[in-house]
Amino acid sequence: MDIFDGIITGFQVALSFQGLLIVFIGAVTGTLIGMIPGLGPITAIAVMIPITYGMDPAMALLLMAGVYYGAAYGGAASSILLNAPGESMSVPTTFDGYPMAKQGKAGKALAISAIASFVGGTISVILLTLFAPVLASVAVSFGPAEYFALMLFGLLAVSSFADGSTVKALISATIGFMIATVGIDGQTGTTRYTFGNANLLEGVDFLVIALGLFALAEVSSLIFERKEKSVFGKKLGSLQLSKNEVKEMAGPTGRQSLIGFLIGILPGAGGTIASFLAYISEKKLSKKPEEFGKGSIAGLAAPEAANNSASSGSFVPLLSLGIPGSGTTAVMLGALIVLGVQPGPLLMTEHPDIFxxxxxxxxxxxxxxxVLNLPLIPYISKILKVPRPLLISLVIVFCIIGVFGVSYNTFDLYLLVLFGIVGFFMARFKFPAAPMLLAFILGGMMEQSLRQSLTISNGSLFIFVEKPIALTLIVIAFLSFIVPILRNRNRKKIDEDSVDQKYNSM
Amino acid sequence: MLNTLNKKLALLLAILAACYLLFSFRLPDYPYVPVDSDAVPITLGFILLLLSIFLYFSKDESKKEERRLPKGETQVILSVLGFVILYVFFFEIIGFVLTTALFIFFNSLFLGFKKWLPNVIVSLALPLSIYFLFDSFLQISLPSGILPF
Amino acid sequence: MKKFLSVMSVFILLFVAACSNDSTASGDDTWEPEKTIEIVAPAGPGGGWDTTARMAAKIFEEEEIIDQGLGVVNKPGGGGAVAWAYIHGKDSPYNLFVNSPPLLLVPLNGQSEYTFNDFTPISNLIADYAAIAVSADAEWDNLNELFEDMKKDPESIAVVGASSPGSMDHIQFVHVAKAAGVDITKIKYVSDQDGGALTQLLNGSVEVFSTGVAETVEQVRAGNIKVLGITSEERLTGEVLEDFPTAIEQGIDASFINWRGFFGPADMDQAALDYYEQKFKELNDSEGWAGVREQYGWSEMYMDHEEYVDFLTEQEKEMKALLDELGLGN
Structure with missing residues (x-):
């Protein structure tokens, strides 16, 4: 069966009345679940497994695909409106999405995110249609050495998050990396920094840190502003974009859809790395990098396009090899097995209708x-019109539910509060929180892949040099780290010189 | 010596780095891998130590006024923090529905939400609907606590 | 008079029946649950423990084996340690949990203060086995060839698994290798917990993959990998599965069972234990559960309380010896 026949078969399944209805129900349910901070695609799909029990496998998969996409869309809403990212790949969405919402442009931000997600999703599905079988070999091309290089590349990009002081950004990242070392070490089984507490054996959960540092810390500034009349005018829910704004998001959305897809194919942290790299690279490419972090359109569109694109990318190893590349696809794999379909390299030939x-x-x-989300935006945005005191209570409650829904454990709730306090002081003292989270996510994986590589090579560092992909990535990583610092230093010198001159002339 | 904020923070971070290093050096050995579980942590510890030295000597660009909390707000923040900790403490003991209802009601009231009726309605309707939604549909069991269901 | 007698006898019968009912309900020799039973899955949703717990609860209710409601609660953390502490704290016959070899390995690694002796094994239901796989174009065709090379040049062969040293994927391989005479302190073991273990085998980063039998089937069918040996006593049944040679038939006297069963709190009341033992036996024999086993590809392995305790004691001894030799035991 060639691609053309295949996709016709696929559309016959999906475009039937039943198929459309099921995708629709899935999309709505997924959106609703995804909007709750802390509940992301993984939970949404896990919930669907018992419901799909006994359904026709193809229909069950349609339902789950719908839920999956819906949850990814819905997740952007809590990131943008409440600064509460539900999963690691939507963290960069908060960087510019939340500032936009605070400026009273929530509708616009949600519209940009929906459109960028749509474009990213569609471009990547086209790529998936055309190249899925070919890309299977790309998916397994990365070994530990290449992963190490990729993580290093992502990690060294923290310097570009430095708004004021590079030192503070680096300190923040180092501490994030340190938090990632808590728990049982994968390569030796040694327990590190758990102080005898069983709750720390598996390390600190991502959500605890993300919701603490971002959402809870932001609650404090909501508290200070609680008496101010809400600044949101009638434009709050408006999703109109000007021609210039569309132009501004076009480039980043297109580029990052492509790159996001490629990174998403790699099993591992595809979506997260894709969205962080999208944000960082667009900041470097942008003519207005100073707008990033303050409500930049490119800064919102890029990660949203990338993470949706990467999500489809992660279906490449799942559908072509039976390898789940992410937590979400792992749950999907489990769901498929329940349905009596064993995903593997033969899925495409044996179950073309499913594929x-x-x-x-x-x-x-x-x-x-x-179509579903755009008309809903004005209503969703209204959550910001909830009176501030009540909104504050609700944000706190949702953070707690989000964490409890993952860990089922009060210990993690105390940790959440602790990270909320840490986040509060970091904001006061101008330490950026993003590098801490980025280093936490990438650091753990980087350490493991470094040590896996060295075990395989019997301790020889040569393994990073003899693999061309790894070597290239490492070189780029160091260049992208060092060049901006040097440039910064020169710029600062010029600034200082001009300041000196000013003082001298006084 | 500790006259600026950066210097105080640097000292704090250096102490943190030292503690982390201390625990790192005390990690047990595992003889079968070329790079043991303490290698990366020890590197991180020294990096943080080095960075705190840089911070010590770096110029303080934030202004004191920016950092100071608005008047009387310290108490408000601490009170909300207290509410949250109480909420977490009783979360499993009394159960999700009651603690959440009490938290939403009193926290909102404390922060100046004077409309009684909407406050009561939200405080009751939200936890109840979330509880049943999670329990029956999402199969996530939130603590039921002292309530019979 | 006749009428009176018959009425009388009915009354007496009723009375006796009522009394005997009373005495069984209040007596010490039987026990019946009076409220919802909680089954703890010591992990998040979606994994083996969670699936087993949810499916057991479902069949118990569907086939009306247990009249009370059953709720599944997830207590992830510490490879099970968080849940064990929780059950220990509850100490009630209404809190059961599902477990497998980590209940032996995690405490032996010093990561939990509770061992299986701190709980009451009720019954074991299912078993899974380990597989040792290599790339399809690897030079080895059976376990002995692989282990011969590992003895000659241990540095050239790396083994990958999805869990840390001292836990299941590592120990199951070490167990077989030791029986074949390999120096187990020289084994190069790499753990990949982000789901990349199979990828590492496919792209040639490592040479050997230690995993569960079920994970290998599709890759073997596609001709990507080959399974050199599995750890069951006898060959398994089913397409593809029946072709996997056991370690034992290759002259390596080693088996490893990934057992899975249910446990209650320490020193469970004899009456409650009898009750649950009976109910789990009924579950195991039910049609619904047979369907679940088939759906997930689980092998049946039923053990009652006594068999289970003996089995676990024996297993613990074996694991401890291995971990001690590796210097991993606490």
Missing amino acids: WGVIASMYIGNVILL
Whole structure:
């Protein structure tokens, strides 16, 4: 069966009345679940497994694909409106999405995110249709040495988050990395820094840190502003974009859809790395880098396009090899097994209806979500009109539910509060929180892949030099770290000189 | 010696780095891998130590006024923090529905939400609907506590 | 008179029946649950423990084996340690949990203060086995060839698994290798917990993959990898599965069972234990559970309380010896 026949088969499955209805129900349910901070695609799909029990496998998959996409769309809403990212790949969405919402442009921010997600989703599904079988070999091309290089590349990019002081950004990142070392070490089984507490054996959960540092810390500034009349005018829910704004998001969205897809193919941290790299690289490419972090359109569109694109990318190893590349696809794999379908390298030839049905449902799911979400934006944005005191209480409650829904444990709730306090002081003392989170996410994986490589090579560092992909990435990583610092230093010198002159002339 | 904020923070971070290093050096050995579990942590510890020295000598660019909390707000923040800790403490003991209802009601009231009726409605409706949604549909069991369901 | 007698006898019968009912309910020899039973899955949703717990609860209710409601609660953390502490704290016959070899390995690694002796094994239901796999174009065709090379040049062969040293994927391989005479302190073991273990085998980063049998089937069918040996006593049944040679038939006297069963709190009341033992036996024999086993590809391995305790005691001894030799035991 060639691609053309395949996709026709797929659309026959997905475009049937039943198929459309199921994708629609899935998309709505997923959006609703995703909007709750802390509940992301993983939970949404896990919830669907018992419901799909006994359904036709192709239909069940349509439902889950719909839920998956819906949850990714919905997740952007809590990131933008409440600064509460529900999963690691939507963290960069908060960087510019939340400032935009604070400026009273919540509707616009949600519209940009929906459109960028739609474009990213669609471009990546087209790539998936055309190249899925070919890309299977790309998916397994990365060994520990290459992963180490990729993580290093991502990690050294922290310097570009430095708004004021590079030292503070680096300190923040180092501490994030340190937090990642808590728990049982993968390569030796040694327990590190758990102080005898069983709750720390598996390390600190991502959500605890993200919701603490971002959402809870932000609650404090909401408290200070609680008496101010809400600044949001009638434009709050408006999703109109000007021609210039569309132009501004076009480039980043297109570029990052492509790059996001490629990174998403790699099993591991695809979506997270894709969205962080998208944000960082667009900041470097932008003509207005100073707007990043303060409500930049490019800064919002880039990670949203990248993470949706990477999500479809992660279906490449799942559908072509049976390798789940992310937590979400791992749950999907489990769901498929329950349905009596064992995903593996032969899925495409033995169950073409399922393979192509999923791909076709992605096209349809994307369209449905865009059509569904755009009209809802004005209503969703209204959450910001909830009186401040009540909104503050609700944000706190949702953070707690989000964490409890993952860990089922009060200990993690105390940790959440602790990170909220840490985040509060970091904001006061001008330490950026993003590098801490980035280093926490990438650091753990980087350490493990470094040590895996060295175990395999019997301790020889040569393993990083003899692999061309690894070597290239490492070189780029160091250049991208050192060049901006040097440039910064020169710029600062010029600034200082001009300041001196000013003082001298006084 | 500790006249600026950066210097105080640097000292704090250096102490943190030292503690982390101390625990890192005391990690047990595992003889079968070329790079043991303490290698990366020890590197990180020294990096943080080095960075805190840089911070010590770096210029303080933030202004004192910016950092100071608005008048009387310290107490407000601490009170909310206290509410949250009480909320977490009783979360599993009394159960999700009651603690959440009490938290939303009193926290909002404390922060100046004077409309009684909407406050009561939200405080009751939200936890109840979330509880049943999670329990029956999402299969996430939130602590039921002292309530019979 | 006749009428009176018959009425009388009915009354007496009723009375006796009522009395005997009373005595069984209040007596010490039987026990019946009076409220919802909680089954703890010591991990997050979606994994083996969670699935087993949810499916057991479902069949118990569907086939009306237990009249009371059953709720599944997730207590992830510490590879099970958080849940064990929780059950120990509850100490009630209404809190059960599902577990497997980590209940032996985690305490032996010094990561939990509770061992299986701190709980009451009720019954074991299912078993899974380990597989040792290599790339399809690897030079080895059976375990002995692989282990011969590992003895000659241990530095050239790396083994990957999805868990840290001292835990299941590591120990199951070490167990077989030791029986084949390999120096287990020289084994190069790499752990990949981000789901990349199979990828590492496919792209040639490592030479050997230690995993569960089920994970290998599709890759073997596609001709990507080959399974050199599995750790069951006898060959498994089913397409593809029946082709996997056991370690034992290759002359390596080693088996490893990834057992999975249910446990209650320490010193469970004999009456409650009898009750649950009976109910789990009924579950194991039910049609619904047979369907679940087939759906997930689990092998049946039923053990009652006594067999289970003996089995676990024996297993613990074996694991401890291995970990001590590796210097991992606490």
